[in-house]
Amino acid sequence: MTDSLPETVLRVEDLKVHFPITSGVIVRRQVGTVKAVDGVSFAVGRGETLGLVGESGCGKSTTGLAVLRMLDITSGKVEFEGEDISSFDRARMRPIRRKMQMVYQDPYGSLNPRMKVADIVGEPLVVHGMADDQDKYRARVAELLKMVGLLPDMAERYPHEFSGGQRQRIGIARALALEPKLLICDEPVSALDVSIQAQVVNLFMELQERLDLTYIFIAHDLSVVRHISDRIAVMYLGRIVEVATRDQLYKNPLHPYTQALLAAVPIADPELEAARGQQIISGEIPSAMRPPPGCRFHTRCPKVMEVCKSLDPPMRTLDDGRAVACHLHGA
Amino acid sequence: MTQPLLSVRNLSTRFRTERGTVRAVDSVSFDVAAGETLAIVGESGSGKSVTALSILRLIPDPPGKIETGEILFDGQDLLKLDDAGIRAIRGNRIAMIFQEPMSSLNPALTVGMQVGEPINLHRRSPWAAALDKAAELLGKVRISDGKSRLNSYPHQYSGGMRQRVMIAMALACQPQLIIADEPTTALDVTVQAQILALLKELTREANSAMILITHDLGVVARYADRVVVMYGGRIVETATARELYKSPRHPYTLGLMASVPRLDGDTERPLVPIDGQPPDLATLPPGCAFAPRCRQATDRCHSERPPLVESVPHHFSACFFHDRLAA
Numbered sequence: 001m002t003d004s005l006p007e008t009v010l011r012v013e014d015l016k017v018h019f020p021i022t023s024g025v026i027v028r029r030q031v032g033t034v035k036a037v038d039g040v041s042f043a044v045g046r047g048e049t050l051g052l053v054g055e056s057g058c059g060k061s062t063t064g065l066a067v068l069r070m071l072d073i074t075s076g077k078v079e080f081e082g083e084d085i086s087s088f089d090r091a092r093m094r095p096i097r098r099k100m101q102m103v104y105q106d107p108y109g110s111l112n113p114r115m116k117v118a119d120i121v122g123e124p125l126v127v128h129g130m131a132d133d134q135d136k137y138r139a140r141v142a143e144l145l146k147m148v149g150l151l152p153d154m155a156e157r158y159p160h161e162f163s164g165g166q167r168q169r170i171g172i173a174r175a176l177a178l179e180p181k182l183l184i185c186d187e188p189v190s191a192l193d194v195s196i197q198a199q200v201v202n203l204f205m206e207l208q209e210r211l212d213l214t215y216i217f218i219a220h221d222l223s224v225v226r227h228i229s230d231r232i233a234v235m236y237l238g239r240i241v242e243v244a245t246r247d248q249l250y251k252n253p254l255h256p257y258t259q260a261l262l263a264a265v266p267i268a269d270p271e272l273e274a275a276r277g278q279q280i281i282s283g284e285i286p287s288a289m290r291p292p293p294g295c296r297f298h299t300r301c302p303k304v305m306e307v308c309k310s311l312d313p314p315m316r317t318l319d320d321g322r323a324v325a326c327h328l329h330g331a
Numbered sequence: 332m333t334q335p336l337l338s339v340r341n342l343s344t345r346f347r348t349e350r351g352t353v354r355a356v357d358s359v360s361f362d363v364a365a366g367e368t369l370a371i372v373g374e375s376g377s378g379k380s381v382t383a384l385s386i387l388r389l390i391p392d393p394p395g396k397i398e399t400g401e402i403l404f405d406g407q408d409l410l411k412l413d414d415a416g417i418r419a420i421r422g423n424r425i426a427m428i429f430q431e432p433m434s435s436l437n438p439a440l441t442v443g444m445q446v447g448e449p450i451n452l453h454r455r456s457p458w459a460a461a462l463d464k465a466a467e468l469l470g471k472v473r474i475s476d477g478k479s480r481l482n483s484y485p486h487q488y489s490g491g492m493r494q495r496v497m498i499a500m501a502l503a504c505q506p507q508l509i510i511a512d513e514p515t516t517a518l519d520v521t522v523q524a525q526i527l528a529l530l531k532e533l534t535r536e537a538n539s540a541m542i543l544i545t546h547d548l549g550v551v552a553r554y555a556d557r558v559v560v561m562y563g564g565r566i567v568e569t570a571t572a573r574e575l576y577k578s579p580r581h582p583y584t585l586g587l588m589a590s591v592p593r594l595d596g597d598t599e600r601p602l603v604p605i606d607g608q609p610p611d612l613a614t615l616p617p618g619c620a621f622a623p624r625c626r627q628a629t630d631r632c633h634s635e636r637p638p639l640v641e642s643v644p645h646h647f648s649a650c651f652f653h654d655r656l657a658a
Contacts, residue, residue: 055519198590198604264524266549
């Protein structure tokens with residue numbers, strides 16, 4: 001993974017997405033700011049899967065939406081295939097959007113119930129003016145359905161006729177319609193039944209190999225992320241606290257938050273669980289309106305030191321290529 | 332063997348739907364001993380939640396109805412009680428914790444009123460005493476400054492805090508049995524670990540039994556003593572947690588374990604999904620409900636329903652081939 005560096009598809013530098021909080025009915029004034037994403041940097045190489053993990057409110061979904069420019073970026077840079085797209089307007093984003101697509105969490109809410117599957121999957125082609133030749137268009141829709149394991153005769157049906165797993169396949173087919181390079185998958189399996197999740201995870205992995213896709217896989221399920229990702233970035237309160245390859249991160253997590261996250265995940269083995277000491281951190285993620293001073297994790301950190309309360313630890317890259325933002329490491 | 336605290340015998344619950352009568356729970360029997368944690372595992376539509384609601388007779392009727400069965404709690408059949416009788420049990424000797432704390436708490440009442448209510452109602456404590464007790468309970472579930480917190484409303488709490496309030500309510504009358512239906516599914520992983528550890532600790536302290544309903548095999552492994560696996564409204568396998576994970580004896584259980592990635596799993600090995608989808612209860616096949624998705628299914632499985640049999644002592648499986656499956 002790190003020995004031969006693949007071509008970088010996406011590079012994000014010091015990305016910030018802040019939302020104003022306003023108050024007042026007649027005269028609206030800003031009373032605060034939610035720093036949903038507050039200085040995030042990472043890169044994704046071609047054909048790679050970067051897992052983006054963290055708890056609700058950590059900014060992982062906002063990061064995904066900002067990369068796609070579906071949210072306004074407050075500051076920072078988003079570079080796609082070498083081009084800085086952070087200040088592109090709608091017209092200039094249009095050709096970029098073809099190459100970056102999103103797969104959403106909720107396969108019930110993200111498909112229009114009044115549209116036939118063929119129209120849902122083919123809509124991106126229509127929008128981008130690639131549906132003039134009816135025969136070609138139909139063939140492409142059929143091909144997309146086949147690619148995600150659906151039957152061609154399903155094209156004439158409506159979303160309610162499908163199960164959750166099948167709906168997620170429809171969402172994936174739609175995302176693939178324009179032959180994107182990068183897929184941002186936001187919790188794509190968490191709404192599915194346990195026995196169905198593996199079907200969709202395997203589909204993602206097959207498609208990646210076949211189509212040379214690059215993934216950002218946003219999820220809170222650390223076991224699923226471990227299975228699918230090459231590298232993982234752990235987010236906490238608008239920041240990345242640790243980025244490492246899968247084996248580095250899961251075998252030897254360095255940031256106390258990563259350690260706490262992994263310790264919190266129960267393993268499906270009662271004997272192992274009985275032997276495993278449980279270090280459960282207390283408290284909940286603080287408000288992104290008033291993040292704690294210093295290290296944002298210091299209010300919950302079991303290894304907190306004096307310095308952590310006032311000094312925000314910078315992200316440091318270690319000798320083995322991983323990066324961590326903690327005063328315990330690399331100072 | 333001493334008499335179990337709860338003994339569910341041959342419970343069947345059906346619902347009338349537009350598509351005909353659906354048997355959400357079909358001839359389910361299991362026991363819960365005093366102080367033990369029993370997990371009921373299953374996917375959506377497996378009947379795990381309906382089983383829990385049936386125990387407390389919380390099935391809306393119509394469209395639902397408990398058709399047959401006995402629910403013996405401390406030797407008393409809950410299905411034979413009148414309304415006043417079951418109300419005296421609910422929230423008192425058997426308490427329930429639901430998945431979504433926001434929709435289970437009353438948004439218009441203070442937290443103190445809600446935690447104090449079961450004490451006021453069942454223990455006939457005057458309100459002042461009930462509120463004192465409520466403050467003490469909030470401390471028990473690690474909500475600091477319980478006394479002043481009594482006056483806040485649920486929306487002022489985070490998801491994890493609300494679930495702590497639910498636990499405080501459930502513990503208020505020191506129930507002998509707590510039924511927790513996916514108590515942490517809506518919560519973040521570190522908060523989930525906190526809540527489950529707290530629940531386990533407090534039930535142990537009070538020597539309460541717990542029925543933990545979940546779809547998460549990791550949660551089962553960490554917290555349960557025994558496990559019931561449900562599929563299509565029926566029990567397909569039951570054993571102690573250790574035995575079940577070591578040598579599962581039903582293809583569905585085996586399939587689940589192979590399809591779920593583990594934090595310590597081999598990442599080079601692909602996940603083996605279970606083909607197909609969870610069953611539609613309105614159109615269950617005549618034979619084994621899992622047969623359409625089972626790779627080992629024979630003609631017999633499609634036509635005849637396998638009974639739940641004791642495969643090895645205390646380990647039951649509803650598969651004709653339970654002997655051949657054990658590892």
